[in-house]
Amino acid sequence: MSPDTRPDGSQPTATQASSISCRNGGQILMDQLRRHGARRVFLVPGESYLPCIDALNEHRGAIEPIVCRQESGAAYMAEAYGKLTNEPGICFVTRGPGATNASIGVHTAYQDSTPMILFIGQVGNDFVEREAFQEIDYRRMFGPMAKWVAQIDATDRIPEYIARAYRVATSGRPGPVVLALPEDTLWGEAEVADTSPMAPLHAYPGAHQLAELKARLAEAERPLLLIGGSGWTEQAQAQMAAFAERFDLPVGVAWRRLECFDQRDPHFVGHVGFAMHDALRERLTRCDLLIAVGTRMGEPTSEGYSWISSPTPSQDLVHVYPDPEELGRVYHAELAINADVVGFAAALDGLAPDAVPRWSEETRAARAEYLATLEPQPSPGPLSLDRVAVSVDRVLDGHGCITVGAGNYALYAHRYVRFSGLGSSLAPTVGSMGYGLPAAISFKLEHPDRPSVCFAGDGCFQMNLQELGVALQYRLGIVVILFNNGMWGTIRAHQENDFPGREIALTFLNPAFTTLVESYGGQGEVVDRDDDFEPALRRALDFAEREKLPALIELRYEADGIAPGKRLSAIRDAALARQSAQQGT
DSSP: OOTTOOTTSOOOOHHHHTSOEEEEHHHHHHHHHHHTTOOEEEEOOOGGGHHHHHHGGGGTTTSEEEEOSSHHHHHHHHHHHHHHHSSOEEEEEOTTHHHHHHHHHHHHHHHTTOOEEEEEEEOOTTTTTSOOTTOOOHHHHHGGGOSEEEEOOOGGGHHHHHHHHHHHHHSSSOOEEEEEEEHHHHHOEEEEOOOOOOOOOOOOOOHHHHHHHHHHHHHOSSEEEEEOOSOOOHHHHHHHHHHHHHHTOOEEEOTTOGGGSOTTSTTEEEEOSTTOOHHHHHHHHHOSEEEEESOOOOTTTTTTTTSSOSSSOSSEEEEEESOTTTTTTSSOOSEEEEOOHHHHHHHGGGOOOSSOOTTHHHHHHHHHHHHHTTSOOOOSSSOOHHHHHHHHHHHHTTOSEEEOOSSTTHHHHHHHOOOOSTTSEEOOTTOOTTOHHHHHHHHHHHOTTSOEEEEEEHHHHTTSGGGHHHHHHTTOOOEEEEEEOSBOHHHHHHHHHHSTTOOOSOBOOOOOHHHHHHHTTOEEEEEOSHHHHHHHHHHHHHHHHHHOSOEEEEEEOOTTEEETTEEHHHHHHHHHHHHHHHHHO
């Protein structure tokens, strides 16, 4: 059967395909997804939405179903798809436990401003409000972490809901939409017209706002451009880079928005947020004009609202953001511009300085400070994680994508890898564990000819390691670099800082990771010395490309090295010294 063949064997023309015909709810829904451009859906099958699964038969070759092993993995993959494409990542899960498992992906999409639509099977309307099997009120459950939560109670309204879901997920500040699908809606039939997708809407700054921005730049002595957020395109990034070049601006990227600017560009000066280098923090504190584009400057980027104060920053703040409710919510901006990154970047094309910028030496100095941070920090033991990350940067050389979940191990990639722009990084700003492996899989599905490398802590990896089955099933050559220190390292660092010398409940025994990946058809290797890592990485990349199966490098290292330039023992000693000084007073 061809992709467009109907159940009766006919093959409608484009006009006929959009005409009114009697279909069940599952067929109507899948027809709408296809019309709106969905190319892939991530799912864990459930009986509560069987008509949707069956309807995929009518879209073979057009919509690819990715059968995941657990709903959190499916939701993460959909969220990563949204980051990569600026289109809603589509995820289907069953009711109750399935929805609960998937909620972590929705939370990630909400805080990361990622377009996503989660479809959840639901009990029939004839059983609702009886606490039927696996029944949950999804409006109450997902309300605080989604842009819109609704339940489609009428089969003939499915096209209307899908069109609205796409609009809500992608407009303004992008984010997740959750739609519940009662069984009677999906099994019911209706004669209803399909909807057509709408072109994306972009918000642009006004001419007077651009004039004011130019005037403020003309008066500045130490400006800094901070970019982040979602919705970037290659063209928008190029336009933003050209703006930075014309005004010779130093450019930083917000926390875990490493893909928003090519870090090999001579104007890039660093990753702004937790664990940023001291010189950059000082520059942010004393800059007199901060131009923040696309970023909320939340807790991680602001390092706990420290270098930029709320509500009134010491810096002259120009804040560009697509959601008017965000402008002024935390920070009072001298110039607030309600525009998305695409619209704002396009409008900058006509903006140029009238004189040579006065801060060029500051920009060169900030760049030199950033380049100095690429030198590996001292670390304990025969395997340096700093040198591991430097080797990854050298071998990949700006190609492919690096994904991470949450944990101090991610700081090595954040510090030493020079990310090359759109699609080069997938990292949850919400700090969600278990994200790296599903994200690496989603990237490889979207870009099969580009390297996909997952940095994963031993705890983070085990939260979704079952998704290796997806890599096996769909022949995806991803590479996992696994940091094995046998403990929850980030929490251990906090524990030593707050309760020094009282370590408890933070260690665990690990499986044989190399054997584990081999059971999924992959290749595994242990590295515990500096000289062995780069050859192992090249072997892993070669295997993944040749066999189209996962490869894993297990790093065994001295656990005292907890972050670039940081040791657990030093954190403990400093905390004990503070305690002693406090007791002495």
